[in-house]
Amino acid sequence: MSVAIATAARSTAAGARRYGLWITTALLLAGLPQAFASPIAIAVLNKMGIAIIFALSYNMLLGQGGMLSFGHAVYFGLGGFIAMHALRLLGGGPAALPVPLLPLVGGLAGLAFGALFGSFSTNRAGTVFAMISLGIGELIASSSLIFKGFFGGEEGISGNRTRGLAIAGLNFATDVQVYYLIAAWALLATALMYAFSRTPVGRMANAVRDNPERAEFVGYSQRTVRFVSFCAGGFFAGIAGGLLAVNYEIVTEETVNLVTSGNVLVMAYIGGVGYFVGPIIGAIIFTLLQSLLSDYTEIWLLYLGILFLATVLFVPTGFAGVLMMHEPARRAGRLHRLALPYLAAGAVALGTAVGVVGLLEMVHVWSSAATGRTRLRIFWTSVDVARAAPWLVFAALAVGGVLALRRVAPRAAAAFGEATDRGQGAAR
Amino acid sequence: MFELVFFSLLNGLVFGMLLFLLSSGLTLIFGMMGVLNFAHAGFYMLGAYFAFTLTGHIGFWPALVLAPPLVGVAGALVERHGLRRVHRFGHVAELIFTFGVAVLIEEIVQLVWGRVAKSYEVPALLDFPLFTLFETSFPAYKSFMLLISVGIFVFLFLVLTRTRAGLIIQASLTHPSMVGMLGHNVPRVFMVVFGIGSALAGLAGVIAGPVLGTFPGMAQVLGSIVFVVVVIGGLGSLAGAFVASLLIGVLQTFAVALNYSLKDAAAALGIGLAAQSAFADLWTVTIAQVAPILPYLLLVLILVVRPMGLFGTRET
Structure with missing residues (x-):
C-alpha cells in the first residue's frame, strides 16, 4: 500500500517535473521578445527557432537513427519552396490558406519527398546511406538552378505573407507576430519529436542504430524502422522550411544546397547528437555565431570550422555531452570543487584563443585587405601587421598557451574524475 | 559531326584521366581504411594553390615537382594527428x-589566398596549339595533362603489382591484421598511403589549376564528381576507378556539347509540346x-x- 502511494507520489512529482519543463519553456518563449525587443534580436530569434526545428529533425536521422545524411536540406528547402508556392497560389484567393498553417504544407511536402527518396535510400545504413543522401542532395541542388519555373533560378521565389487569411487579427505584418508563430511551431514540433523518440518506433530506431542484426532478430525490419524515422525527419525539416518561407517571404536555391545540409550537420554535432537537447543547443550556438560573430570578423566561418573540428576530435559527445558528463558530480554536490581547476584551464584556454585569433586576423589583413592597409583593430587595441612585434606577441600567446594547456588540462581532468568517481560511490 | 565527336572524346579523355588522378588516391584510401575521404578534393585545391605560389617564386616546373609532396605531407599529418x-x-x-x-x-x-580566383596560368613553354583540325585547335597543355596522368597511371600500376611495397599495400587492403602479424607497421602503411593519395590529388590540382581555374570553390566543383567516380567504379577498385573516370569524363564533355531538349526530340517525331506550362522546364531544358x-x-x-559499383567486390 505504502509502496503504491510512494510510487504514485513519485510519478506525480516526475510528471510535474516533466511538464514543468515544457511550461517553463513556453513562458520563457513568450517573454523573450520583451527582453530582446530590438528588430535585430527578433530576427535572430526567428532564425534560431527555425534552426532548432531543422537541427532536431536532422538528429532524428543521425543521433537517433544512426543515419549520416549529407542532403537533409533537400526536405527543408523543398518544404520551403512548396509552402511558398502554396502561399502564392492560395494567398489572396477564395480558398485562402491561413498563414499559421503554411508550415504544415511545408511539412507534408517534406514528408512526401522523404517517403519518395527514403523508399530506396534507407535500404542500407552507414556509408551507402551517406553517399545516396549526398547524391540526392547534389541532384536537387543542381536541379534548382536548371528548373527555373519551380525554383525561380538564382533569385528564388518570393511571396507576401500578409496577403494570407488573417485569423484573430493576426496578419503577420510585424516580425514579432512571426516570432510567436515560429515559437509556437518550434515548441509543438519539439514536443512531437520528443514524443516520437519515446514511442516504440523511436526506441527501435535507437536499437537499429546500435545493432541492426539484433533488432532484426527481435522481429523488426531495420529497413522499415529507418524509413519511418527518415519520413518523420523529412516532415519536421519541411515544417522548418515552411517557417522559413513565412519568415523571409523568399526562398532561394541556397536553402536546398549542400552548404545548408552541411550547416545542419555542424549544428547537430556541435550541440551533441547523443542527446535530445543537443541539436537545440547546437542550433542556438550556430545562429549566435552566424549572426553576432559575422559582425566582428569576416573569417567567422573559419572559426566555426575550427570549433566543429575540435568538437569531432576532442569532445565527440558535443556540448550537451559535456554538460551531462557533470551530472554525477552535481548530484553528489561536488561541482564546486571543479571551479578552481576549471577556472585555471579556462583562463589558459582563453589566452591561447586570443593568441590564435590574433594570428588568424593578422593573416587575414595581410592577405586580403586593400593594399596599403596594414592596421587592424583587435581586442580593443590597434596593431600594425607590417611590424614584427604583434606577430611575436600573438604567436607567444598561442604557443605558450598550448604548452600551458598540456599541463593544466590533465589537472582539470583529474579533478573531474575525482568528483565523479566519489560522487558515484556515495550514490551507490 | 566528326569534329564534335573527335574533340569531345579527346577532351573527355583529358578530363577523365584527371578524374582518375583524383579518384585513384581516394579509392586506395577507402580500400585500405574504409574511409571515404571528404577532404580529398581539398588536397586537390591545396595542390593548385601551392603550385600557384611556388610558380611565382621558382617557376612552373620546380613547382610541379615540389607542390605534390608538400600536399602529401599535409595529408599524412591529417591522417596521423586527426583521422587516427x-x-x-x-x-x-x-x-x-x-x-x-x-x-x-x-x-x-x-x-591565405583570398576569395577571388588566382591567375595561375599555363606555362609559356606549353602555351601553343598542338594541332588544328577542322578549324578547332587542341592546346598543347591538355596533351601535357594527358601525358602526366597516363604516366602516373602506368607508374601506379607497376608499383602496386611489381614491387614489394605494392605487395604490402595490396595485402593491407584486404588483410590488415595479417599484414600486421607479419611484422609490418600497418598504421604507418595507412599513413603513407593517405599521404600518397593526397599527393596524387595535389598533382591533379597542380596540372588542372591553369585550365579549370584556381579559386576557393574548385574543391566543391570536383569533389562530388570524384565521389561519383569511385562509387560507380566500385569502392576500393583501381580498375573500376579508371573505367568510371573515363566514363564520367566522356559523358560530361559529350553532354555539354549536345544542345538538344526533349522538345526537339518530340518535334522530330512530329509531336508539339506546349511552351507555356508549369512543366515547360522539363522539356525545354537541353542536355547541355x-x-x-x-x-x-x-x-x-x-x-x-x-x-x-561496377568493379567492386564488396558493398560499401
Missing part, C-alpha cells in the same frame, strides 16, 4: 571528421543544361541497383 584519433569512434565519425577537414581547408585557402546533374543521377542509380 577518431578511428575508434567508427566510420561515421571518420566521415564527419573528413567533412570538417574539407570545410577547414576551404576556409584556410580563403584566409542537365549535364551537371547526370553524374549524380548515375550515382543514385548505381547505389540503388548495384551498391558495390
Whole structure:
C-alpha cells in the first residue's frame, strides 16, 4: 500500500517535473521578445527557432537513427519552396490558406519527398546511406538552378505573407507576430519529436542504430524502422522550411544546397547528437555565431570550422555531452570543487584563443585587405601587421598557451574524475 | 559531326584521366581504411594553390615537382594527428571528421589566398596549339595533362603489382591484421598511403589549376564528381576507378556539347509540346543544361541497383 502511494507520489512529482519543463519553456518563449525587443534580436530569434526545428529533425536521422545524411536540406528547402508556392497560389484567393498553417504544407511536402527518396535510400545504413543522401542532395541542388519555373533560378521565389487569411487579427505584418508563430511551431514540433523518440518506433530506431542484426532478430525490419524515422525527419525539416518561407517571404536555391545540409550537420554535432537537447543547443550556438560573430570578423566561418573540428576530435559527445558528463558530480554536490581547476584551464584556454585569433586576423589583413592597409583593430587595441612585434606577441600567446594547456588540462581532468568517481560511490 | 565527336572524346579523355588522378588516391584510401575521404578534393585545391605560389617564386616546373609532396605531407599529418584519433569512434565519425577537414581547408585557402580566383596560368613553354583540325585547335597543355596522368597511371600500376611495397599495400587492403602479424607497421602503411593519395590529388590540382581555374570553390566543383567516380567504379577498385573516370569524363564533355531538349526530340517525331506550362522546364531544358546533374543521377542509380559499383567486390 505504502509502496503504491510512494510510487504514485513519485510519478506525480516526475510528471510535474516533466511538464514543468515544457511550461517553463513556453513562458520563457513568450517573454523573450520583451527582453530582446530590438528588430535585430527578433530576427535572430526567428532564425534560431527555425534552426532548432531543422537541427532536431536532422538528429532524428543521425543521433537517433544512426543515419549520416549529407542532403537533409533537400526536405527543408523543398518544404520551403512548396509552402511558398502554396502561399502564392492560395494567398489572396477564395480558398485562402491561413498563414499559421503554411508550415504544415511545408511539412507534408517534406514528408512526401522523404517517403519518395527514403523508399530506396534507407535500404542500407552507414556509408551507402551517406553517399545516396549526398547524391540526392547534389541532384536537387543542381536541379534548382536548371528548373527555373519551380525554383525561380538564382533569385528564388518570393511571396507576401500578409496577403494570407488573417485569423484573430493576426496578419503577420510585424516580425514579432512571426516570432510567436515560429515559437509556437518550434515548441509543438519539439514536443512531437520528443514524443516520437519515446514511442516504440523511436526506441527501435535507437536499437537499429546500435545493432541492426539484433533488432532484426527481435522481429523488426531495420529497413522499415529507418524509413519511418527518415519520413518523420523529412516532415519536421519541411515544417522548418515552411517557417522559413513565412519568415523571409523568399526562398532561394541556397536553402536546398549542400552548404545548408552541411550547416545542419555542424549544428547537430556541435550541440551533441547523443542527446535530445543537443541539436537545440547546437542550433542556438550556430545562429549566435552566424549572426553576432559575422559582425566582428569576416573569417567567422573559419572559426566555426575550427570549433566543429575540435568538437569531432576532442569532445565527440558535443556540448550537451559535456554538460551531462557533470551530472554525477552535481548530484553528489561536488561541482564546486571543479571551479578552481576549471577556472585555471579556462583562463589558459582563453589566452591561447586570443593568441590564435590574433594570428588568424593578422593573416587575414595581410592577405586580403586593400593594399596599403596594414592596421587592424583587435581586442580593443590597434596593431600594425607590417611590424614584427604583434606577430611575436600573438604567436607567444598561442604557443605558450598550448604548452600551458598540456599541463593544466590533465589537472582539470583529474579533478573531474575525482568528483565523479566519489560522487558515484556515495550514490551507490 | 566528326569534329564534335573527335574533340569531345579527346577532351573527355583529358578530363577523365584527371578524374582518375583524383579518384585513384581516394579509392586506395577507402580500400585500405574504409574511409571515404571528404577532404580529398581539398588536397586537390591545396595542390593548385601551392603550385600557384611556388610558380611565382621558382617557376612552373620546380613547382610541379615540389607542390605534390608538400600536399602529401599535409595529408599524412591529417591522417596521423586527426583521422587516427577518431578511428575508434567508427566510420561515421571518420566521415564527419573528413567533412570538417574539407570545410577547414576551404576556409584556410580563403584566409591565405583570398576569395577571388588566382591567375595561375599555363606555362609559356606549353602555351601553343598542338594541332588544328577542322578549324578547332587542341592546346598543347591538355596533351601535357594527358601525358602526366597516363604516366602516373602506368607508374601506379607497376608499383602496386611489381614491387614489394605494392605487395604490402595490396595485402593491407584486404588483410590488415595479417599484414600486421607479419611484422609490418600497418598504421604507418595507412599513413603513407593517405599521404600518397593526397599527393596524387595535389598533382591533379597542380596540372588542372591553369585550365579549370584556381579559386576557393574548385574543391566543391570536383569533389562530388570524384565521389561519383569511385562509387560507380566500385569502392576500393583501381580498375573500376579508371573505367568510371573515363566514363564520367566522356559523358560530361559529350553532354555539354549536345544542345538538344526533349522538345526537339518530340518535334522530330512530329509531336508539339506546349511552351507555356508549369512543366515547360522539363522539356525545354537541353542536355547541355542537365549535364551537371547526370553524374549524380548515375550515382543514385548505381547505389540503388548495384551498391558495390561496377568493379567492386564488396558493398560499401
